[in-house]
Amino acid sequence: xxxxxxxxxxxxxxxxxxxxxxxxxxxxxxxxxxxxxxxxxxxxxxxxxxxxxxxxxxxxxxxxxxxxxxxxxxxxxxxxxxxxxxxxxxxxxxxxxxxxxxxxxxxxxxxxxxxxxxxxxxxxxxxxxxxxxxxxxxxxxxxxxxxxxxxxxxxxxxxxxxxxxxxxxxxxxxxxxxxxxxxxxxxxxxxxxxxxxxxxxxxxxxxxxxxxxxxxxxxxxxxxxxxxxxxxxxxxxxxxxxxxxxxxxxxx
Numbered sequence: 001x002x003x004x005x006x007x008x009x010x011x012x013x014x015x016x017x018x019x020x021x022x023x024x025x026x027x028x029x030x031x032x033x034x035x036x037x038x039x040x041x042x043x044x045x046x047x048x049x050x051x052x053x054x055x056x057x058x059x060x061x062x063x064x065x066x067x068x069x070x071x072x073x074x075x076x077x078x079x080x081x082x083x084x085x086x087x088x089x090x091x092x093x094x095x096x097x098x099x100x101x102x103x104x105x106x107x108x109x110x111x112x113x114x115x116x117x118x119x120x121x122x123x124x125x126x127x128x129x130x131x132x133x134x135x136x137x138x139x140x141x142x143x144x145x146x147x148x149x150x151x152x153x154x155x156x157x158x159x160x161x162x163x164x165x166x167x168x169x170x171x172x173x174x175x176x177x178x179x180x181x182x183x184x185x186x187x188x189x190x191x192x193x194x195x196x197x198x199x200x201x202x203x204x205x206x207x208x209x210x211x212x213x214x215x216x217x218x219x220x221x222x223x224x225x226x227x228x229x230x231x232x233x234x235x236x237x238x239x240x241x242x243x244x245x246x247x248x249x250x251x252x
Contacts (some may be wrong), residue, residue: 017131018042022052023067024076024094030131033100035120036127047071053081058087063089063130065123068105069151076104083109087179089130093118107227111181115218132207133180157190158251160238174232182225185218189249190240198246222247 019041022071023029037241046052048075054063066075079090087159092105096182105113112126135240155162161170172211178186187199188205197205199218206221222239229236238250 016040016042017063018044018061020044020046020050020052020056020061020064021128022046022064022070022075024048024070025067028067028093031121032123035124035176039124041127049075049078049121053078057085060086060088060202063091063127065091065093065127066110067093069095074145076108079108079110079143088182090193091126091130106217107224109179109224111179127154130180133184155187155190157249158238159192160190160249160251162187162190171229171232171236176228178225178228182221182228185221186225186239186249190248190251193249193251196242196248197246202247 004221013244019036021029021032021036021043021047029045033045034057036043037074046055048068049066050105052064052066053073054235066078068075068160075092079092081167082088082090086111089108089111091118092110094105094113095116100216104226111130114126153163155164159172161173162168162183164183164187167178167180168184169186185202186205188202189238202218206218222241226236226239242248
């Protein structure tokens with residue numbers, strides 16, 4: 001299926017957020033594209049991972065939804081190759097019996113996953129949640145403004161430095177690339193070093209109240225955070241697990 005984009009009824013000054021859909025099931029592509037366009041989104045659809053990869057790199061959308069099981073290049077490989085150069089928000093579509101795939105996808109840097117068969121309402125809620133978290137700063141007049149970080153907006157905890165306005169993280173001065181969800185979970189922990197945050201509290205920090213996320217999702221994001229920091233510091237141990245309670249950040 002060739003790429004499609006919906007722009008009907010939207011001026012250039014008020015262009016819609018763009019969602020890329022990657023799935024070899026043409027019925028799912030058509031159904032989701034119609035549902036998203038009805039909500040005011042523009043859509044691009046791709047029926048295989050190879051075609052999607054080039055397009056996602058050259059002309060990134062605001063968010064992408066990947067199926068895992070696809071010919072030529074499956075969703076796992078597509079995400080892995082995309083993550084080499086991009087932190088584009090990604091939601092995985094999985095089958096209910098693919099629990100290992102769900103955890104692997106989150107560990108590779110997916111922002112969320114939804115099991116098939118799925119509710120379109122749930123998918124739309126997850127898309128809205130992630131786009132809200134990734135939204136740029138907007139001025140009161142309605143025009144997008146370039147974020148201007150101040151010293152007060154920075155979070156500095158020992159060797160960690162976070163700049164929420166720029167979505168940048170460094171450890172000992174070395175950059176660490178995080179997805180939107182990973183950034184918000186780390187921010188919640190770093191804001192109060194030494195304080196134990198339960199999984200529910202971390203879910204509340206990264207997801208709005210109307211979106212259900214299970215414990216396994218948070219655990220997978222924590223594993224991914226640790227893995228990313230250990231790339232720049234093999235001894236990284238500042239995210240601590242308190243079994244039965246949750247997680248905390250140590251700046252010591």
